[in-house]
Amino acid sequence: MAHTVVIAPDSFKGTVAAAAVAEALAAGWRTERPSDALRLLPMADGGEGxxxxxxxxxxxxxxxxxxxxxxxxxxxxxxxxxxxxxxxxxxxxxxxxxxxxxxxxxxxxxxxxxxxxxxxxxxxxxxxxxxxxxxxxxxxxxxxxxxxxxxxxxxxxxxxxxxxxxxxxxxxxxxxxxxxxxxxxxxxxxxxxxxxxxxxxxxxxxxxxxxxxxxxxxxxxxxxxxxxxxxxxxxxxxxxxxxxxxxxxxxxxxxxxxxxxxxxxxxxxxxxxxxxAAVAQLVGLGDAIGAASIVLTGEGSYDGQSAAGKVPAHVGALAAAAGVPVALVAGRIASDADVSGFAATASLTALAGSGEGAMGEPVRWLTAAGAQLARALG
Missing domain, CATH: 3.90.1510.10 (Glycerate kinase, domain 2)
Incomplete structure (x- = not known):
């Protein structure tokens, strides 16, 4: 069965802009599930990107x-x-x-x-x-x-x-x-x-x-x-x-x-x-999630502070309200981070074997993360 997948990440600050993050995740997802319909809605909170x-x-x-x-x-x-x-x-x-x-x-x-x-x-x-x-x-x-x-x-x-x-x-x-x-x-x-x-x-x-x-x-x-x-x-x-x-x-x-x-x-x-929240409203994220079967979101570093108004938290809340499973991608997922609300997670640091490796080739590991999540959720 083909899925409709909304990909709505923030930028990975200092490495990859949100639009490029979304494109890399989509490329990885398509290697595993080429028939799925992907909608890319890169997000921001007012900063770079x-x-x-x-x-x-x-x-x-x-x-x-x-x-x-x-x-x-x-x-x-x-x-x-x-x-x-x-x-x-x-x-x-x-x-x-x-x-x-x-x-x-x-x-x-x-x-x-x-x-x-x-x-x-x-x-x-x-x-x-x-x-x-x-x-x-x-x-x-x-x-x-x-x-x-x-x-x-x-x-x-x-x-x-x-x-x-x-x-x-x-x-x-x-x-x-x-x-x-x-x-x-x-x-x-x-x-x-x-x-x-x-x-x-x-x-x-x-x-x-x-x-x-x-x-x-x-x-x-x-x-x-x-x-x-x-x-x-x-x-x-x-x-x-x-x-x-x-x-x-x-x-x-x-x-x-x-x-x-x-x-x-x-x-x-x-x-x-x-x-x-304002960016999500302006780009129509809520309606897009309501029509989706899977949502991907992410940011560069997901830690204990990320639940306070950051992009993944807001995207996750919209997905939860719509009853749509949501997955998280991050450059690193800190030990104090609560990821219990996500159906699956992917850490670039874990995929690359080190933080330096992840930051050195972020697009490569974002693509790998997209493929990993497609296998996990597809």
Whole structure:
């Protein structure tokens, strides 16, 4: 009997994008069960691969090229995705991700960390390009940030003006936030008619012990003294922007996402939502699972934290609600991970014999994992 199989993985961060993960799993599955109908719906939670996931999952999606100012001030080639018009969005929906315009992976491997100078201007430029195209709605992914600028660079690219005590524009990055004295949002671009939805799996506030600087600053090269300075700069920025944008809640869940870019987007009037659930809804994952007989999902590292809002957990919940068996693929499955809800699992580390082997040839072992699961579930 032929099956209908939905393949809906997240990216394997740092190695393979979600669309390529889905393709490799499908290739492996087909070696064992060539007659099955496969539907590939690569997923994302707002981080790297969000644009690619929408481009692969939504029929009629178009990549739109744009040149932006990267986090180090150099021009970089990027793209956003235009989703087709719907009754509620006659101009279509623009999907823009921070990772490919202002992301930390743009700083090299290992990254050239710039805790005070990296910025989000390029992200704002890509958003502006989508607005100029005439989109009716925006969906923004803000994971994998390189900066801690509170979204000031993004807002500047959208028309905001931040000046120091002498009336001069502040410099890009968190360095400029320490000098901000006046805020002018009068020329800030209007929200599209359908609003702006921001995808994030981060619930941190802007400031304090759980804030953008304290939690994510060290990942971007910040020392303990740097963290204190960054937090103070973000607080000064929040104080300065409060009167001009009363809706910007520094304590809101997600305000600290992407170095405070969540806060900057709140100041613009955007809505922050859990990333994986919103992506699933936008690509029609629930309906696809309801028509399937088997579901595959996965991510790079599945551990005890993966059940908290990550892609496999959400896909698994949808499959459970529909009564459809779901299998998990991961680069590694940690000893503290609860996999009791999955009908089968496959670990690339186990297939390759080591973590290094799995990371060295991830597509090969993803293909092998697809074949293994086809044998187990077919």
């Amino acid at each position: 969000t644009v690619a996931a929408f481009a692969a999952a939504v029929p009629g999606a178009r990549r739109m090229s744009v040149t932006v100012t990267g986090p180090e001030g150099l021009d970089v080639a990027a793209s956003w995705v235009l989703l087709p018009p719907t009754p509620g969005t006659p101009g279509g929906t623009g999907v823009v991700e921070l990772a490919s315009t202002s992301g930390i992976e743009m700083l090299g491997t290992p990254p050239r960390l710039r805790p005070f100078d990296a910025h989000t201007r390029g992200f704002g430029q890509a958003i502006a390009a989508a607005l100029d195209h005439g989109v009716s709605r925006l969906v923004l992914g803000i994971g994998s940030s390189s900066s801690t600028d509170g979204g000031a660079g993004m807002l500047t690219a959208l028309g905001a003006r931040f000046a120091d005590a002498a009336g001069q524009p502040i410099v890009d990055g968190a360095r400029g936030l320490a000098d901000v004295a006046t805020v002018d949002l009068s020329a800030l671009a209007a929200l599209p008619a359908g609003g702006v939805t921001v995808l994030s799996d981060v619930t941190n506030p802007l400031l304090g012990a759980r804030g953008a600087a304290a939690v994510f600053g060290p990942q971007k090269g910040a020392s303990p003294s740097d963290v204190a300075a960054l937090d103070a700069a973000l607080e000064r920025f929040a104080d300065a922007i409060a009167e001009a944008a009363p809706g910007a809640d520094r304590d809101a869940a997600g305000a600290g996402a992407a170095g405070g870019t969540g806060f900057g987007l709140l100041a613009w009037g955007a809505q922050l939502v859990p990333g994986s």
